[in-house]
Amino acid sequence: MNPRILALIAAFTASFIYGINHTIAKGLMPTVIEPFGFILLRVFGAAVVFWILSIFYKREKIEKKDWWRIIASAFFGMVLNMTMFFKGLSLSTPINSSVVITIAPVLLLILSALFLKERITWRKGAGIGLGLIGALVLILFGIKTQQNAPNIPLGNMLFLVNAASYSVYLIIVKPLVSKYNSITLMKFLFLFAFLINLPIGFQEFTQVDWTGLSFDSIWKLSFVVLGTTVLTYLFNIYALKQLSPAVIGVFMYLQPLIAVLFAIATGADQLTTLRVIAASLIFLGVYLATRKRKKKNLTVS
Template structure:
């Protein structure tokens, strides 16, 4: 099997993990692990794994001039992004989460226009409007009443903010990703993330009753740390060595489909008219906003979502 085929399988694997994560992580919170405590487990576990695997990569030092940008990327990508996503997921539903995270490409288009002056054509502008309309529909018209989703509108808003923070992280990390080996970049990013998340998650981390956690909860925690937080980065890194970033980011369209099917199959969520209509608007908006004109030679932006 050639490297391109392996890269496609790696991108598919990352997308499947992302799709399953919405339901699997939701099954742990908040009964066994509260959201900020869960984030502490993620950043600590991923830091250990990336430091271990960095032994096989180049020995690089971070230039002092890159410290501020590295800190900013950690705040956006390892702090704010993860904290608001897991808090939002604990308040909302897996299907809402799976739909809303796909709006990240739209966020990247908007932020690119604001900060690096990329031009937005009319079709992209229409897509941005349609996508946000779908997101706002989920936020303001979700009227479900569920014990495991105590505040769906607020949860949906936090998940939307997660996409804003992650989109900002992608813009900020672009130069660092080009300069440093992925192992170097990720080990330091997650290490800084520990200290950023500690004030929010320490108390919830100490409240975890490890002795009484059922096996099902333990494997779900392991899945989120090893699968969603560690393996997906490795899979996407490898995929990007063989495929265009735009090709890898196209798999974002498959993530909500997997997330919805798995949530329905496991009985963790249900479809409603609002969810279906909002999902259609978001998918159409993302498609229009992220589609490149045939004559364009713009630089690709990696927009595959990691939560």
């Protein structure tokens, strides 16, 4: 099969896993495991997998000056990011989480302007405004509670922090990606993430009745650890060999569609007019903020 086709399939599969993860992870909290304990399980499992995989790769030495960046990347990408997402998911709904996190590209644009001095045009500024309005609509007006969603506005606010944290992570980790092997980088990121998350999630982790888990709970926990944490990363790495980051980024916008369809199909959530309006504002904002301006063709007469 054409390598590009395989790369597209890999990118789609990663987005599909992320999309259904919103509902699967939500179904485990808080009856099976609390959010902080869930994060500890996730980073520990990923750390073990990536350290095992590193055995088959050439050992790399990390430069002393890069350790602080690795620790910061672990904190924003695998501690604060995951903490806000899982805690928010325990308070809100799968559809809300899938919609709000699509504002990450807009937040990344703002941070890039602040730290990387990238220019923001009026079109991008309008996109940023629409995206933030859409997120605020969900946060401020999504006040109706429902079963297994005790505080939707607070949960939606945590999703916003989650998206901002992930955007910071992308900026911090960028210089490391081209410098070190992906497996080397991931094994240290998840190691530090595990050490930082250990005091945060240890109590909730030990409260889980591990010996009494049902098969349904076991496969869902395994899916989040191996599928959402490990496989999605490996699929995206494979896709990057054939596709540009911009092309892979487009697949991120499939997540809300997949999450909505899966959540409704399983009866875990429902679509409302407010969510459609908020999602439309966010998607339009992201489109305006991230769309590249077409270059005019110059002709010589």
